[in-house]
Amino acid sequence: MNYLFAPQTKTYESSAVRDILKVTQQGNVISFAGGLPAEEIFPIEEVKIAYEKVFASGKSSLQYGLTEGFTPLRDAIQSKMERKGISSTPENILVTTGSQQVIDLFSRIMLTNGDVVLTEDPTYLSALQVFRSYGANVVAVNSDEHGMELEDLKEKMERFHPKFIYIIPTFSNPDGKVWSNERRQKLLNLCYEYNVLILEDDPYGDIQFHSEEQYQPVAAYDIHQSHVVYTSTFSKSVVPALRTGWVTGPVKIIQMMVKAKQMNDLQSSSIDQQALYYLLRDFNLDGHIETIRKEYYFRMTIMKDYLDKVGSDLFTYKEPKGGMFMWVEGNENLNTTTLLSEAVKNGVAFVPGAPFYVDQPKYNTFRLNFSHSTPEKLKIGMDRLIGVLLKPASV
Amino acid sequence: MNYLFAPQTKTYESSAVRDILKVTQQGNVISFAGGLPAEEIFPIEEVKIAYEKVFASGKSSLQYGLTEGFTPLRDAIQSKMERKGISSTPENILVTTGSQQVIDLFSRIMLTNGDVVLTEDPTYLSALQVFRSYGANVVAVNSDEHGMELEDLKEKMERFHPKFIYIIPTFSNPDGKVWSNERRQKLLNLCYEYNVLILEDDPYGDIQFHSEEQYQPVAAYDIHQSHVVYTSTFSKSVVPALRTGWVTGPVKIIQMMVKAKQMNDLQSSSIDQQALYYLLRDFNLDGHIETIRKEYYFRMTIMKDYLDKVGSDLFTYKEPKGGMFMWVEGNENLNTTTLLSEAVKNGVAFVPGAPFYVDQPKYNTFRLNFSHSTPEKLKIGMDRLIGVLLKPASV
Incomplete structure (x- = not known):
């Protein structure tokens, strides 16, 4: 039978990162591809x-819960938001299956065919896929080292009347970039002026590797x-298998996202949400995040x-100030998609940079993850990678 | 700020069931509204x-997993499917956050503005909402006690060229109906003839209350x-808080749904999926389901x-042969939405039937859930409900 899929499925692509992950889960390949945290320090x-503690609390812990999320967890998230300078209330916090679901639900309630979303370039490739799956056109805004260039942003706001701007201003995926505080404020001012929403991921x-620099979320x-x-x-800060993220923002938007989530999956796992609540209550998460920071900084320096x-x-890169990725640009004639097959043959993997670009890919870029591999594996993998890179044929 | 939501949000409604659940979670109301299982028998x-066992298996149990789901769990689901006469392979099984997510992802990959979905009438209201949120027009097919009426179905297939038919053939929500085996086969034959897909929920x-009758899934x-x-x-058979459902079907469709799920939430909780795998492996789930059947049958008979x-x-209803619901039809002039406010004042809640209808609601119907309340509460709640129903003003 020939299945008549909806026209929007033409924009679907299997995530390059996921597909590579599948390959590299087999055998002896050391993978710098996925955005995986370090297992060794999982608490x-x-x-x-x-x-x-969840199971000790009784059988009602196993019942259906609210779409919005487990109320004590939302309270705990509110406190966390407050410490970041974001003044929300539990009413405008929705618990989700990771922040991927936030990108999807927000796009679902905002976007229709022909809408425009402005993004950085490169940016998180799965976000690009989501925006396009709802019929949006993605337009890249030029950036310098401090964030989006305001002139270009303003010009594109006037020209395209975007539905929203998607940014990862702090230790971005894929390029590890961090926006200056000044640029954050100026972006917001422009959004006030042109009445444009921001999705801050x-x-x-x-x-964050260096505690002396402080970055406030744009939120x-x-x-108001x-x-x-x-x-x-x-x-990233606790464990991925929990699949728990959240969103906060204008109440009307959160309420609409709750309706979308009801249709999407009714609610995320309430066992996980309750466990996370006890973890936030009784475990020194800040201390654990400090451990993560130190370890990831150490691993990053090995790679560097x-x-x-x-x-x-042969390459240029910027030392990241946080996050999980190094972004490397090779000579102009380097094709990192070709390079990847060579690398995998030699037992090491990375992600070619092209899919992270909006429409003008730089084929000589690639992303390296430094958080997942142990220091020992990092060294072996980098030895292999450098070996492949230095082969005259491939550079 | 005035937020410009996408046009499809106009179809969003907050689920009536959910909203009532919120009200009845407070105070002394005995609720026959939600579709909640019995907590007392949660294992x-x-x-x-x-x-x-998950945590004993080591730290990698807390890492990201595959979008498709935890492989050993998919194998276990395949065996379960085989016992139901459905011959799938792990490749065409996708694990989801409940079956709600299946309805949503399948609609997402199939539906676009103006497509038609055929359904029973009444049917699961959240499914109606999902189909409409993707721009589909829902068309009701007439049913008798054995399932959809084939003449009407055939006529509507020819007239509307539906994208798919949505059915809950076994102990339906809301009306507890079960299709005859003959009607299942004939439905499928028509779908072969007209090349129409079926979404079987x-x-x-x-x-199932009476083991002497056997119903094979349409699948x-x-x-082939x-x-x-x-x-x-x-x-329903283990616990809701796990939020774990699955879908099986044609490989091409499952693969497209995997791509949609990548964009939607990357993957469902892998801690829950692993726990469920151990539960299926080591726990007598069939024995537990037997306990559920007996208990729900007992509770149903109290209500009856x-x-x-x-x-x-004053009322007509059919004794359900399984499931969690009784569907009651009152006299023609009964309005069960009005009745609900009166009932809640008297400490009992149910769901008015109107929202379960496609376009011609019967305002004199309502749905009663018999699975959630203990026998003691069932009796108190039914006393209250009968009291309200027998007040001359409300009938």
Whole structure:
């Protein structure tokens, strides 16, 4: 039978990152491809105790819950938001299956065929796919090292009347970039002027290497919670398998997202939400995040040292100030998609940069994840990668 | 700020069932409204042990998993499907956040503005909402006690060229109906003839009161897995808080749904999926389902006895052969939406039937859930309900 899929499925692509993950889960390949956190420092004992508390609380813990999420968890998230300078109430917090679901639900309630979304370039490729799946046209805004260039942004706001702007201002995926505080404020001012919403995606904000620099979420500047929809997740700071993220923003938007979530899946796992609540209540999460920061910084420096040894005539990259990724640009004639097959043959994987671009891919870029591999594996993998990179044929 | 939501949000309504649930969670109201299972028989000790096994299996159990779902769980689901006569492979099984997510993802990949979906009438109201949110027009097919009427179905297939037919053939929500085996086969034959897909929603199929009657899922008749997309869930047979359902069907459709799920939430909770796998492996789930059947049958008969006492001049209903609901039709001039406010004042709640209808609501119908309340509460609640129903003003 020939199945007549809806026209919007033409925009669907299987995520390149996921497909590569599948390949690299087999065999001896050391993968710098996925955005996976370090398993060695997962607080498994504390997670286990948190689940025990759920079951000790009685059988009603296993019943259906509210679409909005487990109320005590929403209260705890509100406190967390407050510490980041974002003044929300439990009424405008919705718990989701990771922040991916926030990107999807927000797009679902906002976008229709022909709408425009402005993004950084490169940016999170799954977000690009989601926007396009709802019929939106994605338009890239030029950036410098401090964030989007305001002139270009203003010009594109006037020209395209975008439905919203999608940004990952703190330790971005894929390029690890962090926006200056000044640029955050000015972006928001422009959004006030042109009445444009911002979707601020902040999965990595907690993973900051240098405590002397402070970055406030753009949502913290939006003191009346009128223009910024903010999402983050516990996947990077606690464990991914919990699949728990959240969104906060204007009440009317959150309420509409709740309706969309009712249709989408009724509610996320309430066992996980309750466990997370006990974990936030009884476990020193801030101390754990400090451990993550130190370990990821250490792993990043190992990777950096290898790249430095090769020298800047072959690659350029910026040392990330946080997050999980290094973004590398090779010589103009390097094709990193070709390079990947060569690399996998030699037991190492990364993600080619092209799919992260909106419409003018740079084929000489790639993304390296430094959080997932142990220091030992990092060294072996970087040895293999450098070996492949230095082969004259491939550069 | 005035938020410009996408046009499809005009079809969104907050689920009536959910909203009532919120009200009745407070105070002393005995609720026959929600579709909640009995908490008293949740196998909490076994669930707890299953989670312990997850954490004992090591830290990698807390890492990201595959979008398709935890592989050993998919294998276990395949065996379960085989016992129901459905021959699938793990490749065409996708694990989801409940079967609600299946309805949503399938609609997402199939429907576009103006498409037609054929349904029973009344049917699951959240499914109606989902179909409409993707721009579909829902057309009701006439039914008798054995299922959809084939003449009407055929006529509507020819006239509307539907994208698919949505059915709950076994112990339906809301009306508890079960299709005859003959009608199942004939429905499928028509779908072969007109090349129309079926979405078979089967959350209640395991909760069968009389073992001498056997109902095969429509998917079991579709021996080449070409026309039926089948979904079920562990929410009713194990516990709802796990939020784990699944879908099986034609490989091309499942693959497209996997892509949609990647965009939607990457994957469902893998801690829950692993726990469920251990539960299916080590726990006598069939024995537990037997306990559920007996208990729900017992509770149903209590409710039935009360209704019988009132007499059939005021109401008609059919004794359900399984599931969780009784569907009651009052005299023509009864308005059950008005009745609900009166009932809640008197400490009992139900769901008015109107929202379950496609376009010609019967305002004199309502749905009673008999699974959630203990026998004691059932009696108190039915006393209250009968009291309200017998007040001359309200009937």
